[in-house]
Amino acid sequence: MNIGGKRHIWKDYQKEIAGDRFFYVRSCVRQNFFPGSEKTFLRIMKEELGKDVFENAAHTTCSGIGYHSDVVPFETTMTMVARQFALMTEAGYENFTTSCITSFGLYNEILETWHHFPDVEARIREHLHRATGRTFNKPANVSHASDVIFKFRKEIGAPGNFRLVSKKTGKPLQVVEHIGCHYAKMFPSKGVGGAEYPYVLTGMIEEWGGEVIDYPERRHCCGFGFRQYLVQANRGYSISCTKKKFDSMAPYKPDFILTNCPGCPMFLDRWQYALSEMKGTTYGENGLGIPVLTYEELAGMILGYDPWDLGLQVHQVPVEPLLDKIGIPYDPGRKFLTMDGKPMGQPLAPSHLKFYKHV
Amino acid sequence: MYKNIIIVGGGIAGMAAAAALSEIGMEVTVLEREKLPGGHVRSWDRLFPTLRAAKEVLDFLNKSLGLLTEIICDIEVGSIVPTPGGYTIHCTNGDIFTTGCLVLATGYDLFDARKKEEYGFGIYENVITSADLEKIFREGNQVTTCGGQVPRRVGIIHCVGSRDEKVGNIYCSKVCCVTGVKQAIEIRQMLPDCEIFSFYMDLRMYDRHFEELYFEAQQKWNVNFIRGRLSECAENPDHSIILKTEDTLTGHPLKLTVDLVVLLVGFVPGSSARKITGSLGLLQGTDGFLLPADEHTAGNRTLLPGVFLAGAVKGPACVVDTIADGRATAVEVYRYMKHSEVAK
CATH class of the missing domain: 1.20.1050.140 (Glutathione S-transferase Yfyf (Class Pi); Chain A, domain 2)
Structure with missing residues (x-):
């Protein structure tokens, strides 16, 4: 390329x-x-x-x-x-x-x-x-x-903040970026970088030290697509879309997925659990999934915010492997505490998709 | 002998016009921006529909130019300004020419395939244009992938930058269909084991021998023609290319992996013509090509006295039509000079 x-x-x-x-x-x-x-x-x-x-x-x-x-x-x-x-x-x-x-x-x-x-x-x-x-x-x-976070990406990635680099190897993390369809596909000129190769998330990833993966189904829908999911009978189509994307990106071994749409991180994150239950397939390393982040969560991580203040504990796919790769500190004991320190309950372990603590 | 006719553009239209004018006793100066005359045809290897060498046609035109034609190469026209009784041509190197009779034969540019962003030209190394493929043929090189491998499958994509509202070109470039058929045959001749998939909207085999060539491609060379416009290209980890399209005859979406993609790029109005039009005030069509005085009855004249058009400056045209058009312009120039004060 x-x-x-x-x-x-x-x-x-x-x-x-x-x-x-x-x-x-x-x-x-x-x-x-x-x-x-x-x-x-x-x-x-x-x-x-x-x-x-x-x-x-x-x-x-x-x-x-x-x-x-x-x-x-x-x-x-x-x-x-x-x-x-x-x-x-x-x-x-x-x-x-x-x-x-x-x-x-x-x-x-x-x-x-x-x-x-x-x-x-x-x-x-x-x-x-x-x-x-x-x-x-x-x-x-x-x-x-x-767009606004993109505009201020240099300030957010200022020296001293965390970088999208493996703490162990010193190499850039490999990142899949997924843009919401309505960001630029309708009006390419309204999106940073246009519709075919949008730059808005790529710019953040590059600025913060990571590398973007260009995989064949990069443009494919995340699986939300409104009627694919909102009409219950169509949900097989929704999860098929998501599976197609994961099958396509998996050979590139992405460290995480970055999104800028409400639906995309939801479906790319939650359908990994559903796919693992349906097919026994997981797409991350060692039976883990591929963490999926919103751009605000990633910006917060770069700035060193507490991962549990960012809401990363509600992700289906555990983000701890990514935090460890970058070297972002976190307290595992606080993961499932509410903001006032009370236990919020913990999800049951899926059949195939591993929780981080199980590795 | 009439003197002082200037032809801007030394492609095949300009050469054909110069040769015809020279033959009937007119003195002609051709201004060509490249180092050699011949225009785009210098870049082509073999011409459709007969697969004869492009060089033969250029050699013929060169020999026809005659003693009354002077070709000045490596000179670019910056502007043309109307003056009393004629035109002053200002070149970017400072040279100035004056004339009472001017032929614009500035040709066309090839569509910049990067504008079809979804096809990945300029991004994916195994996506090339028909002009790139022609260069490979002309230089006698083997068709290979970017990694130097012999391709097992090649996809040929029609109408790239033509008949495409998205890029602002709704016109047909006329020659791409048959070029695609010709190049498919040439690849099969070079690589007998290579499969060819040609994706088209409809095949416009309008001229003599074109339809026969299309049949030959299917029957003799087993080229696969699939009716469907390409949606997008994507790159596999091994740099092969996934084509996403639809077979509109069977009504099925289609995904096909090929080792090499050839984009059949169409014509766009030449940048030289645009520049000159600005200073001369010539009319352009909605497609951006120059308009003659009357498209049916005065196809080589303009509304400006002593200014004529030849060849693809007026729109897409094949080699045969372009040469014929250059000669037709010569007739119009002769008629004008015969009755004009500027010739006396």
Whole structure:
């Protein structure tokens, strides 16, 4: 593979990412899937980088999952998104940052729709005003939170912080990056690096010392894909997608997988358990799985945050092998304690996928 | 004898126009940016549909140029400015030419296959273009993978950069279909054990002998033609390439591993023409190629007096048509010069 070819493409897909004063909207599902991620984003932005990030508890779902599942009409979705913009406007912000990839794609789709069809925008403004009395300005800048972490990757990877390097061998860790479909596949110019060879996660991995694996099914869906999973009868298709990816990446022996979408880490992480139960197959070393991280979790690890504050204990695939590889300290005894120090209970051991303590 | 006709571009259209004008007694200067005339044909090995050597055609055109043609190579036109009674041609090396009659035969560029990002050209070493393959043939080299191995399977991808809204080119490049058939046969001639899979949307075998060549490829050389547009290429650990496509005749998605992929790159408007158009104000079509005064009845004239077009500067064309078009331009130039004040 010629990395120069990729760099040539990346040159064409540079996007403007705001540097401060962000209006941040959370994902509907991430706080359940990976509960430490959004909190870690806010901690990094406010405590490490000193940025102004504003949240409004009154913001709602963007309705993206409903829209993509054909249960919410586009007009309704646009009006809900218009309300989010109204909250941003009322708070005095103009840089809109989303936690969710589906939302990010949807905000871009709606802004693009309004750009080409001003009459639709006018109608939605009227809907919003009639329903809520609100008006709004369109954002000056729309970024996904992974764009923002990408923008500040050098600061996060400052000397003295952890590196994606094997403590034992000194070699760079081998990393699979998986980008959410709605990040750039709809609008390549809206994503750092475009749609075919996105750079947003690759840039973080390279900056923090790791190497990216280019495997054949790199572009393939993680297995979520809304209707593949939301319609119960389709779930075989969902897990087949995930299996295809793991079969393809396994020969490259990845140390971990990095993602920027709510659904991708969920499915790449949890389906490893399901696949091990169904097929007896595990994809990591010595019967372990391949750890799957969100970009906020990884940034937090690089900054030396306590892994259990990052929420890594709720991952299906244990992350301790990765922490040990890098040399990040952790207290195994705290793994399954709640924030106030009480035991939260422990999962039962799977039949095949090993817990780290079993190695 | 009429003097002072300048032809910008010494490819086969410019050469054919110069040869015809010279033969009827006109003095011609050809400005060619490369070190030798011949244009893209200098890079081709054998020409479809007869597989004759491209060099033979170039030798013929070179010999036809006659004593009244001067070819100046290694000179690039920067701009052409209209002046009273003619045009001033400013070259990037500082040379200036004036003329009352100008033929633009600046040709075309090949589509930059890197723009089809999903095909991995420039990233995966075993993805090459039809121009790369032609160079291998012309230099007498063996077709191999990047690792020097003899390929067991080759995929040939049609319509790369042509008939593709995603890259902004909705036009057909006309020659890629038959080039793909020709190159498939040539690979089979060189590597009898190599399987060829050719992925097409539809095969436009529009000209004489093309259909016969297509049949020969299937019947004699066992080339596999699969109707389906390539979705993407991905690289295996051994650097072989996985093709993801759909066989639209059987309605099945298809995944096929090949050792080498050849992308049949199409025509795009030449960068020289774009530059000159800016300074001269010539009309472009929506495809970016230059427009003649009337596409049916004045295909070689422009709306500017004394400015003519020849060859692929007007759009994709095969060698046969390009040479014929160069000669047609010569007739138009002769008619213009005969009645024009600038010739007197």
